[in-house]
Amino acid sequence: MDKVMRLASEKGVVIFSKSSCCLCYAVNILFQEIGVSPVVHEIDQDPDGREMEKALMRLGCTAPVPAVFIGGTLVGSTNEVMSLHLKGQLIPKLKPHQQQTMS
Numbered sequence: 001m002d003k004v005m006r007l008a009s010e011k012g013v014v015i016f017s018k019s020s021c022c023l024c025y026a027v028n029i030l031f032q033e034i035g036v037s038p039v040v041h042e043i044d045q046d047p048d049g050r051e052m053e054k055a056l057m058r059l060g061c062t063a064p065v066p067a068v069f070i071g072g073t074l075v076g077s078t079n080e081v082m083s084l085h086l087k088g089q090l091i092p093k094l095k096p097h098q099q100q101t102m103s
Contacts, residue, residue, distance in 0.1 A: 009072035028066075060076075
């Protein structure tokens with residue numbers, strides 16, 4: 001649990017993912033299209049991956065991946081992220097973490 005919380009707090013937007021998960025890929029692409037480059041931790045490639053997966057479930061993830069953290073706070077998995085986006089509530093949460101683009 002400590003490792004998950006430490007990693008989740010290291011950057012503004014953190015996604016715990018599995019390299020073979022298409023929903024993880026879709027969420028990652030959504031953030032990139034919004035202008036946010038999340039830190040992605042592939043838990044299937046981490047020696048502590050199974051423990052990390054259990055910790056994510058204990059934190060309240062309905063599915064262990066993708067687990068999205070914004071500002072160190074668990075937002076949820078695909079359903080929660082997409083629901084926030086459709087309600088227009090995701091982009092305001094991401095404003096502090098968007099890349100500055102040159103015009």
